[in-house]
Amino acid sequence: MSTIVYMVRHGDSPKEGNERTRGLTEKGNEDARRVTELLRDKKIDVVASSPYLRSILTVEKMALQIGKEVEVIEDLRERVFSCSDNRLEDKELGPLLEKSFVDFNFSLEGGESHAACQKRAVQILKELLHTYKDKKIVIGTHGAVMTLMMNYFDPSYGLEFLYSTTKPDIYRLEFNDEELVSVERVWDQGRILLDSGGLMI
Template identity: 60%
Template sequence: MTTIIYMVRHGESPKVGNERTRGLTDKGEQDTIKVAESLKEEGVEVFVSSPYTRSVETIRGLAEYAGKKVDEIEDLRERVFASGDTRISDEELLPLLKKSFADPNFSLPGGESNAACQRRAVAVLDNLVRTYQGSKIVIGTHGAVMTLMMGYYDSRYELDFLLQSSKPDVYRMEFNGLELLGIERVWN
């Protein structure tokens, strides 16, 4: 039985603020309409998201179009790079990402490693595929956690992929049971 997962990376968000509560920029809000338009005919039945505001907001319009609500799942949150909820600047983040993808067990004090983030997020993905077999599911997500989930099934999804992905971005993962059949970018 085929299950389809649409990984929807959140739209553009402000570069300052609290990690959990940062919303979307004007461009990010406009892109939510494009996300909804691009997937509204797919017949998505289940909508789950990271609890971070920018991820929920990116898929909310699509869920409302389908007459559904977005279920927030804590273990879909973005990788925790350091203690606290303040955003790390891009200049600080790039060296951390490079080190994290070179050593999946690397973490800063109070943060988590790529390996730990991947375990928690893949457990959610596995549970969704088991619970909603034969369904179409949208996951509102973040760049690093999306890359780690997809990379669990296909090693091509690593740091270079993450750095080249856009905000928003949409990938379609097709499963037969728990076996990944393929991943395809569906965002233009």
Template identity: 65%
Template sequence: MSTYVYMVRHCDSPKEGNERTRGLTPKGYSDSQLITDILKSEKINAVVSSPYRRSILTVKKIADQLGQEVVIYEDLKERKFSSEDNRISDKQLAPLLEKSFKESTFALEGGESNDDCQKRAIEVINELLDKYRDKNIVIGTHGAVMTLIMGYFDSTFDLEFLQRTTKPDLYRLEFKEKDLVDVKRLWDVQ
């Protein structure tokens, strides 16, 4: 038997605002329905998410269809890039990510490193793999933390991979016990 983890990178969200409370744009809401339509046939057992509103809203419809609540895990939140609670601009983020993927312990003051983010997120993933062994789990997530989780199991999931992902994006990870044996992208860029 296998455990399937569906990593759902959140849909489009406004460019300004607080990291924790930013929601979805109209396109984001529309895409969240498309994500739900893809996941309908996957026999999902549980829906979990980062505590950030945009991730919760991206996977909420699938949880609603199952008659479940989205289970929130604080340690699935996006990597904290700085001490600020507001979004970092793409112009600022690109060089920060490049340096972070070259030096996994690098962090801005008040932020966290790739190593720190990966460590906290992998603890949750291991807990979920134990709790939902041989089941299907949806995880509402973010680009950097998703890449760091996937990269923990397979180093080919790196900065280049992150740069190719979209909002939203959807990957099905197949685990045998805690070994990642297959990854399939399920999101067909619209």
């Protein structure tokens, strides 16, 4: 048996606003419904999420579908990039990410480093793998923290991978205990099928 983790990066959200309370745009809400459809037949056992609203909203319909509440976990939050509660501009975020993937201990004043973010998020992931061993877990997440969790198990997941992801996105991770066995992107395939009116697989 193996434990399956579906990393679900949140859908499109407003460019401005508080990091914790920014929700989803109209497109983001529509894509959240698609996420639910795509995972409908995967026999999910538990749904966990970052405490940020956009992540919760992306996976909460999935939780309702299996008759459970989203397990909101503080340490699954996105990397805290600065002391501000608001989203960094892309022109600031890009160089910060590039420098951070070179030096995992780099951070802006009042923010956290890649190393610190990875440590607290991976600890939670390992706890989930232990608690729900041989089960299927959905995690509502964000681009950077998702990449850092995957990077811990396989260093090939870095900046290039992060830039290749979309909002939303879904990756199926298979674990044997704490060993990452395989990774498969689910969202792109499912999105194409949904757009064409095809059957879900």
